[in-house]
Amino acid sequence: MEEKKCCLAFPKILAAGDPYFAEPMSNTTATVGREAILKCTIENLDSFKVAWIKVDTQTLLTLDTHVISRDRRLKITNSNKRQWFLNIKDVSVLDRGYYMCQINTEPMISQEGFLDVMVQRVEGEFLNLTQVTREDMGAYLCIAKNGIPPTVSKRIVLQVNFPPKIKVANQMVYAAGGTDAILGCHLEASPRPLTSWVRHDDVVLINNNKYEIVEKEDSYKIIMQLKIRNVSDNDFGHYKCVANNMFGDKEGFVRLIEQITTTTTAMSTIPYRVFIPIQRVVTESQPIPEGTTTAKKEYGAPTTNSLRDESQVVSSEKQLGPGKVESRLEDESNQRRTIKKRPKSTKDSTSGSTEFFVISHLTLFAAASFNLFRNSLLKL
Numbered sequence: 001m002e003e004k005k006c007c008l009a010f011p012k013i014l015a016a017g018d019p020y021f022a023e024p025m026s027n028t029t030a031t032v033g034r035e036a037i038l039k040c041t042i043e044n045l046d047s048f049k050v051a052w053i054k055v056d057t058q059t060l061l062t063l064d065t066h067v068i069s070r071d072r073r074l075k076i077t078n079s080n081k082r083q084w085f086l087n088i089k090d091v092s093v094l095d096r097g098y099y100m101c102q103i104n105t106e107p108m109i110s111q112e113g114f115l116d117v118m119v120q121r122v123e124g125e126f127l128n129l130t131q132v133t134r135e136d137m138g139a140y141l142c143i144a145k146n147g148i149p150p151t152v153s154k155r156i157v158l159q160v161n162f163p164p165k166i167k168v169a170n171q172m173v174y175a176a177g178g179t180d181a182i183l184g185c186h187l188e189a190s191p192r193p194l195t196s197w198v199r200h201d202d203v204v205l206i207n208n209n210k211y212e213i214v215e216k217e218d219s220y221k222i223i224m225q226l227k228i229r230n231v232s233d234n235d236f237g238h239y240k241c242v243a244n245n246m247f248g249d250k251e252g253f254v255r256l257i258e259q260i261t262t263t264t265t266a267m268s269t270i271p272y273r274v275f276i277p278i279q280r281v282v283t284e285s286q287p288i289p290e291g292t293t294t295a296k297k298e299y300g301a302p303t304t305n306s307l308r309d310e311s312q313v314v315s316s317e318k319q320l321g322p323g324k325v326e327s328r329l330e331d332e333s334n335q336r337r338t339i340k341k342r343p344k345s346t347k348d349s350t351s352g353s354t355e356f357f358v359i360s361h362l363t364l365f366a367a368a369s370f371n372l373f374r375n376s377l378l379k380l
Helices: 310-319 322-340 344-349 351-379
Strands: 028-031 036-043 050-054 059-063 074-079 083-088 097-103 109-118 138-144 152-158 162-167 172-175 181-190 194-198 211-218 221-228 237-245 248-258
Touching: 028 036, 036 050, 036 097, 036 109, 050 083, 059 074, 162 237, 162 248, 172 181, 181 237, 181 248, 194 211, 194 221, 221 237
Parallel strands: 028 109, 172 248
Antiparallel strands: 036 083, 050 059, 050 097, 074 083, 097 109, 138 152, 162 181, 181 221, 194 237, 211 221, 237 248
8 A cells, every 4th residue: 555645735714813933944954773753833723634644755644633655654743832842763764764644724835854763883893704514604794882872783694505414314114004204304504495395206385285394494494294184105216305496405315115014824723522432441361269369460451441542442341242241341341340449459459450540531632732732823
């Protein structure tokens, strides 16, 4: 929006004690950064309006008690509508020039005053920097004071130009299919370079639903990041971050690698049954007459508790006739009655055979269980 230009066409007012300037408008001098005040003294203003105008640009600054210009440094004040003051804060060299105080009489009357802006200079002090590097880049403040206010300061910005430098902290990035991956490059350059991301098929990437490019700046340092959403098989490969300015160019490479997820198969915990062949004890002995004792057999010799395979027992029973089977059962029952009538010493003599019988069964059970467990593992 452009500022309004001078001069305004004020409405005609009937002359009845026209206003006039009580004194000439004086020139004003101000220092850069300070406040300048221009004064205009008017008698018999009545209902007329006062306006302040910058002469060289013909810009209307204020009208009556309102600031028209968009310059926030300006302020208009008055003392009983007799003395009118234009206040300019933080003056600069551009504020130097003539200012007009105007009254909307018919014909219009006005007077002008000059604002001079002074720049304070400090001589004899300097800061010498030799063999500057990028770390020397930044703002320097020169402050001058002599004990009499105000203190004067000057801010000087030093810029060191150099070609881009790229550092890739993580050159191999792993990602599984369907997840998001973030690639990064650390860049240093001055002046600020043009940056881009290039895919393995030489396609320059831009922000869209698939890719998101983010840059974080800190002075001459820039962190470049590329986010790849919903990684697929076509996304795996190398990417490069590119930077170039008027002093050179540089590339950095990052490789996106597919992350293979491994799964472990848990051992089956399904219960299974172990079948042990049934062993029968078959004794073929004659009845023992009463009053006689059984002689103790030597170790390793066959006893009445000898184990035989069930198939052999069945085949042997098939070979025996019906009468022989019945006689065998009768003999076994007679033998059990005879054993019950034996003295305690006879029972002790057969304890070794009983222990051997129990151990033999336990051994067969353990062997069969181990074989079944090994076979089940081999099938898995």
